[in-house]
Amino acid sequence: MTLQFSLGTTSPETVDSPCVLVGVYEQGVLTSAAARVDSASEGLIKRQVESGDITGKAGSSMLLFAPPGVTAKRVLVIGLGAQKSMDGARFQKVNIEATRALGRLPVDAVVSYLTEVEVPGRSEAWRVRIAALASDFAAYRYTATFKPREKSKQTELAAITFSAGTDAQVGLDQASAIAEGVRFTRELANLPPNICNPAWIASQAQAFADSQDERTTCKVLDHVEMEQLGFGSLLAVARGSANKAKLVALEYKGGNAGDKPYAFVGKGVTFDSGGISLKPGAGMEEMKFDMGGAAGVLGAFIAAVKMGLKLNLVCVVPAVENMPDGDSYRPSDVLTSLSGLTIEVLNTDAEGRLILCDALTWTAKTFQPHTLIDAATLTGACVVALGKHASGLMSKHDDLAAELLAAGEETLDRAWRLPLWDDYQTQLDSGFADVANIGGKTAGAITAGCFLSRFTDGQRWAHLDIAGTAWDEGRKGLATGRPVALLAQWLLDRG
Numbered sequence: 001m002t003l004q005f006s007l008g009t010t011s012p013e014t015v016d017s018p019c020v021l022v023g024v025y026e027q028g029v030l031t032s033a034a035a036r037v038d039s040a041s042e043g044l045i046k047r048q049v050e051s052g053d054i055t056g057k058a059g060s061s062m063l064l065f066a067p068p069g070v071t072a073k074r075v076l077v078i079g080l081g082a083q084k085s086m087d088g089a090r091f092q093k094v095n096i097e098a099t100r101a102l103g104r105l106p107v108d109a110v111v112s113y114l115t116e117v118e119v120p121g122r123s124e125a126w127r128v129r130i131a132a133l134a135s136d137f138a139a140y141r142y143t144a145t146f147k148p149r150e151k152s153k154q155t156e157l158a159a160i161t162f163s164a165g166t167d168a169q170v171g172l173d174q175a176s177a178i179a180e181g182v183r184f185t186r187e188l189a190n191l192p193p194n195i196c197n198p199a200w201i202a203s204q205a206q207a208f209a210d211s212q213d214e215r216t217t218c219k220v221l222d223h224v225e226m227e228q229l230g231f232g233s234l235l236a237v238a239r240g241s242a243n244k245a246k247l248v249a250l251e252y253k254g255g256n257a258g259d260k261p262y263a264f265v266g267k268g269v270t271f272d273s274g275g276i277s278l279k280p281g282a283g284m285e286e287m288k289f290d291m292g293g294a295a296g297v298l299g300a301f302i303a304a305v306k307m308g309l310k311l312n313l314v315c316v317v318p319a320v321e322n323m324p325d326g327d328s329y330r331p332s333d334v335l336t337s338l339s340g341l342t343i344e345v346l347n348t349d350a351e352g353r354l355i356l357c358d359a360l361t362w363t364a365k366t367f368q369p370h371t372l373i374d375a376a377t378l379t380g381a382c383v384v385a386l387g388k389h390a391s392g393l394m395s396k397h398d399d400l401a402a403e404l405l406a407a408g409e410e411t412l413d414r415a416w417r418l419p420l421w422d423d424y425q426t427q428l429d430s431g432f433a434d435v436a437n438i439g440g441k442t443a444g445a446i447t448a449g450c451f452l453s454r455f456t457d458g459q460r461w462a463h464l465d466i467a468g469t470a471w472d473e474g475r476k477g478l479a480t481g482r483p484v485a486l487l488a489q490w491l492l493d494r495g
Helices: 033-042 044-051 089-104 124-139 168-190 198-212 225-230 232-238 284-307 351-367 382-387 399-410 420-428 444-453 485-495
Strands: 002-006 022-025 061-065 072-080 107-110 159-163 214-220 246-253 264-266 268-272 312-321 334-336 342-346 371-376 391-394 415-416 461-463
Touching: 002 022, 002 124, 022 033, 022 044, 022 089, 033 044, 033 351, 044 061, 044 072, 061 225, 089 107, 089 124, 124 159, 124 168, 159 168, 168 198, 168 284, 168 444, 198 214, 198 268, 198 284, 198 312, 198 371, 214 225, 214 312, 225 232, 232 312, 232 334, 232 351, 246 351, 264 284, 264 351, 264 485, 268 284, 268 351, 284 371, 284 485, 312 351, 342 399, 351 444, 371 485, 382 391, 382 444, 391 399, 391 444, 399 415, 399 461, 399 485, 420 444, 444 461
Parallel strands: 002 159, 022 072, 022 107, 107 159, 264 312, 264 371, 268 312, 371 461, 391 415
Antiparallel strands: 061 072, 214 246, 246 312, 334 342, 391 461
16 A cells, blocks of 8 residues: 655644654653654653563554554554754654554554654655655565455555655755655566566566556667667676566656756666576575666666656666576687677676676666766675675766765665775786786675676766665565665755
8 A cells, every 4th residue: 555645733732633643762852743742642652661561662653552642543652762863864763663652553543743853954845755655665565476365354554744844845855856756766677587578577667657657668679689789798698597588768858859868777687596607506596686776776766756846857777687598608608799799708607797788788878867877786796795785886987986976875775885996907817808807805796887888988887786775584584675765866966
């Protein structure tokens, strides 16, 4: 179910709602909304604090049912942690945990006063946007491949009203658009690879374009057209699969006719077995998420269109499946890329860069973009280096890197810059081709970025390695929707 968001200014003790959300800090410090509820209920919240039932620990919750003197049927008290150290990340966390707690209650609507919580350096519109996105994230449920069930009698949360003035409407509008992009990204990435194959990605992109006005269009190249154009690197990766490669190109013309577009390119390996360099069996099921970059840039594109940004944008997705077969490409093969550079294959499991290099070349030649950014679940080395918290960022353009880092901080979808020095390029030397597709055991994330840099000469380009951030690990781990928020904010900042 998609949450509906709105703004309101009614006092928490008088608002008529199935539930209101108020916050309490550690050491019994009440927010203004909690204090108003406490006063109306003759000290009910303070008594719960004194008894230890309400601790104020960040993300904790306590339900007060039918409190006296309060119009709402329920008051859910959310712990905010220490007041002096409140920051954006904690604010996001408490809103996520609040929505999860609401999901266990029989309520279909709630009024949240957590947006009144002060976050140093952040505006009310920012708080509303983060709260809405956090709530939408926590409310998401994946159901696409479960057996249809009888409609539950359990009431589901459908609407949240945030306590804020009309100046925060811009934040709510942005949140609604970005949330739509995030949900699209998560749903696409969570689907199994027997459904979400290259043709499926192409169909979803086309369906979105068809649902919009004439400013949004979609073009899909099949493997025959790509072969005629010379996509030798991309098509080599796809050779072992019965699912043929697709190249998807979405265009949004929201800016002036003569303005160069911004361009996103996303790695779309719908399943990565590793090819002939077969991956270990343990954890291979997570390789359905190897199209997380494609899903992410498509989601960011959707967010931009829904926000009606006054700019031109291109989103290109090379979509393939990497499988072992008698026709699979092999270690020691030499491929001729679309750029003309030859590539020695040392490992068929370093396939993402092989599809991206052709897609980057085609995007640069076809659209002459102002800026070119790729996103890819590219290397396990990036996960080792940065864990699950930050995406790896590489660029030779300091200004572009700074813009993307700032967008990540603004949205809490953070990245960390890794070096892209020429010193690393020698690791890609080959005795049989212009470049090898891997650079050895060390600095794997960086040498992958160095490889891509060979195909972006003359471009204002950045690379996001989202291998650690695109999904949560484990058998029940879901796609996160990153880096939709980061890329959407970067586009907003260009407007």
